[in-house]
Amino acid sequence: MKSTTVFALAAGLLSTSSDALSLKKRSTGQSKVVGMDTQRKKITNPLQRDRLRRRGSATAELDNEETLYFVNATLGTPAQSIRLHLDTGSSDLWVNTPSSSLCLQSSKPCSFAGTYTANSSSTYNYVGSYFNISYVDGSGASGDYVSDTVTIGDTTVDDLQFGVGYKSTSSQGILGIGYPVNEVQVGRAGLDEYDNLPAKMVTDGLIQSNAYSLWLNDLDASTGSILFGGVDTDQFQGELQTLPIQKESGVYAEFMITLTELTLGNTTVSEDQALAVLLDSGSSLTYLPDTWVDQIYTAVSAQYDSSQGAAYVPCSLAEDNTTLDFTFSSPTISVDMNELVLDLVTTSGTRPTFSNGVTACLFGIAPAGSGTNVLGDTFLRSAYVVYDIANNEISLAQTKFNATTHNVLEITTGTSSVPSATAVSNSVAATSGIVTSGSSGGFGLDDSSAAPPSVAISTTLVLLSFGLGTMYTLL
Numbered sequence: 001m002k003s004t005t006v007f008a009l010a011a012g013l014l015s016t017s018s019d020a021l022s023l024k025k026r027s028t029g030q031s032k033v034v035g036m037d038t039q040r041k042k043i044t045n046p047l048q049r050d051r052l053r054r055r056g057s058a059t060a061e062l063d064n065e066e067t068l069y070f071v072n073a074t075l076g077t078p079a080q081s082i083r084l085h086l087d088t089g090s091s092d093l094w095v096n097t098p099s100s101s102l103c104l105q106s107s108k109p110c111s112f113a114g115t116y117t118a119n120s121s122s123t124y125n126y127v128g129s130y131f132n133i134s135y136v137d138g139s140g141a142s143g144d145y146v147s148d149t150v151t152i153g154d155t156t157v158d159d160l161q162f163g164v165g166y167k168s169t170s171s172q173g174i175l176g177i178g179y180p181v182n183e184v185q186v187g188r189a190g191l192d193e194y195d196n197l198p199a200k201m202v203t204d205g206l207i208q209s210n211a212y213s214l215w216l217n218d219l220d221a222s223t224g225s226i227l228f229g230g231v232d233t234d235q236f237q238g239e240l241q242t243l244p245i246q247k248e249s250g251v252y253a254e255f256m257i258t259l260t261e262l263t264l265g266n267t268t269v270s271e272d273q274a275l276a277v278l279l280d281s282g283s284s285l286t287y288l289p290d291t292w293v294d295q296i297y298t299a300v301s302a303q304y305d306s307s308q309g310a311a312y313v314p315c316s317l318a319e320d321n322t323t324l325d326f327t328f329s330s331p332t333i334s335v336d337m338n339e340l341v342l343d344l345v346t347t348s349g350t351r352p353t354f355s356n357g358v359t360a361c362l363f364g365i366a367p368a369g370s371g372t373n374v375l376g377d378t379f380l381r382s383a384y385v386v387y388d389i390a391n392n393e394i395s396l397a398q399t400k401f402n403a404t405t406h407n408v409l410e411i412t413t414g415t416s417s418v419p420s421a422t423a424v425s426n427s428v429a430a431t432s433g434i435v436t437s438g439s440s441g442g443f444g445l446d447d448s449s450a451a452p453p454s455v456a457i458s459t460t461l462v463l464l465s466f467g468l469g470t471m472y473t474l475l
Contacts, residue, residue, distance in 0.1 A: 032207050033230030033410050034155045069216060069224065069281060069377070070113075071175060073152045075162075076121025082114040082173055086226065088214070088255055088387060089280035089374075090176030091183045091196055092133060093150075094141055094163030102168050109171035118164060123149045130189040131163035141165030145185065150197070157204060161194045174282075177212065179389060182253050198389065201228055208412045211388040214281065216381045218401040219339050233407045233420055236384035236397035240421040241331040245392045246276050246430045252392045255279040258430040259373075261327035262292060269295050275373060276433035279385060279394065283376030285310075287368040294367075296324070300337075302363045303354075314354070315361040317341050324365075326379065329427040331396045335382045340364040342378075373433050386411075386421075395421055 069086045075095065082095055095116045096103050103110035118124045127145035134140035143166035150160045163184065180186070180193035201207045207229025215235045216224040225232070231240070246256040256276045262269040269292050288296075297304055300320075302311035318341035323334040342362040344352055352360045364378030386395035390413070397420075 032205070033408055034201060034206055034228040068172070068284075070172075071152055071226070073150060073175075075116045075150055076118075076148045077123040078121075079151065080114070080116050080120065082116060083112065084173045084175035085113075085282065087174050087176045087280075087282035088178055089278060089282040090133075090174060091178040091180055092131075092163050092176045092185075093160070093174065093197060094131065094133060094165055094176075095173035096141070096165045096168050096171070097143070100166055100168050102171060113172045116164060118144070118146055118148070121148055123158075125159070127161055128189075130191075131165075131184060132188055133163065133184045141168035141170060143167060155201075155206065157197065157200050157206070160197065160200050177387075178255065179253050181251060198228055202390075208410060209388070210390040211386060211411045213384065213386045213411075214380065215384055215399060215403075216281070216377065217399075218381055219342075221402060227408065229411050230408050231384075231386055231411065231421075232403075233409060234405045235400050235403045237400050238397055238420075240384070240386060240395040240397045241328075242386075242388075242393050242395045242421060242423045243328055243331075243427050244429075245394055246434065248434050255387060255394060256430065256434065257328055257394050258428050259326060259375075260329050260428050261325075262288070263325045263327075264296055264299050265322040267295075267299060274428050274431040276430035277373045277375050279380065279387075280374050280376055281380055283374045284378070285364050285366045285374075286376045286378045287366050287371065287374040289373065290367040290369065293365055296365055297363075300363070310366055311363040312354075312360045313341060313363045315341060315343070315351070315359045317363075318361070326375070328396065328424075330424045333379070333383045333396060333398055335379060339381055340378055 070083045071086055073082050073084055074080060075082055084093065084095070096110050096113070098104075098110070098115040098117060100110075103115055118126075125147045127147055129144050131145045132140070132142040134142075141163065143164045145161055146164055147159045147161045150157050150162070175197065176183075177196065177198050180196050180199055183193055183196065185191045186193050195203050198207075198210050198212055202210050209229060212226055212228040213231045214224075214226050215232065225235075243257050245252055246258060248254065248256065256278050259275045259277045260273050261271045262273075263271075270289075275289070296302070297311055300313055300317060302313045304311040318338040320337045322337055324337075324340065326333045326335070340363060342364055344360060344362055354360050368374065382399055384397045384399045386393075388395065388411070
């Protein structure tokens with residue numbers, strides 16, 4: 001979920017280590033990896049939620065069932081329960097307060113995610129009244145920065161700084177785990193960065209390196225996992241391949257890597273490219289260049305609705321064996337069609353249809369327009385991703401859906417790595433797609449033949465069980 005915060009820290013203040021990703025068990029002492037389950041919540045209107053991150057546009061009428069990945073946490077003393085949307089595309093943890101005008105609405109929109117009352121915690125400390133995160137259409141939250149005890153599963157972090165939204169247009173608290181340089185405190189207040197959650201885990205000695213791995217699992221699974229300071233080799237196929245993160249204006253600020261080729265089945269959509277793409281768990285859909293998307297829509301007979309900024313396909317497309325393959329210099333991640341065809345259900349429990357009676361589903365690829373090219377959840381479910389902030393690298397491998405065993409290895413510092421992680425030789429540097437701020441604009445697709453479902457779709461929330469974190473001890 002990309003905010004409009006502008007990074008302002010000089011590049012020289014960032015980590016510039018050239019050490020490669022090191023993934024191994026420690027030879028001495030106790031290894032430390034903090035593991036947390038991610039849970040999948042069915043939400044209404046992922047298109048609108050993505051718009052809040054990407055661009056200003058009219059409110060969409062479409063609501064549908066789609067995924068939101070979150071972790072269960074408590075804040076303060078005594079503990080106040082909260083559910084946080086896990087977001088690699090932002091850097092601040094923030095939560096709502098129950099007294100906000102949004103949370104006081106009769107529909108109780110904040111009841112699922114929970115709220116935080118600072119004055120009810122004996123371990124609360126006030127930091128400053130300059131928390132103000134916003135998206136390109138002006139949506140977001142503002143209020144105070146505070147610090148307090150935060151517990152996720154078995155892991156407790158004392159004096160962690162986070163934002164409290166006294167004014168908010170989002171009912172869901174966010175756990176931003178990106179580069180600290182992209183924090184609101186840096187971009188808006190012009191202050192030094194603070195230790196967000198993964199950085200604080202390093203400072204407190206809970207993990208060795210500011211790095212974590214993300215496994216979302218498949219579309220039908222209700223749980224995934226994130227490992228701070230470690231990888232689980234049983235959750236991916238083949239070997240991890242390591243790529244450099246691309247700088248923006250000379251600064252490492254976001255998880256941008258270079259996409260070089262895209263194919264759909266035996267058809268090449270685009271090749272010999274050097275396109276920067278953002279790995280963002282805060283985006284439900286994947287956003288690609290308009291001309292690429294136009295080709296994909298034609299191939300799968302998707303019908304695009306410019307008013308919604310989305311395309312619809314027959315639900316039967318999920319049974320197609322064709323894959324959409326993303327190549328990054330060397331590693332290729334294949335996305336099955338059943339991961340791109342997303343179910344739509346009305347509040348009455350019925351499914352919308354096209355005019356010919358065929359059941360309609362939402363397609364998980366959308367045009368980026370003039371905004372950032374984003375690999376969101378419809379891509380990330382098919383990839384096992386190691387986000388190495390300390391060394392400014394990303395490691396990728398094809399995911400292993402519904403893995404039932406675990407082999408957790410620690411990420412330490414240095415140049416050595418596990419056999420399954422290798423640096424990509426001669427990786428391509430991005431020459432296009434680096435966008436430092438969001439923008440509005442047309443998608444540039446021909447939608448003259450579009451005939452999307454005319455049903456206004458909405459859903460009720462489906463509450464899932466909540467996972468607990470685990471501290472792994474590797475002997």
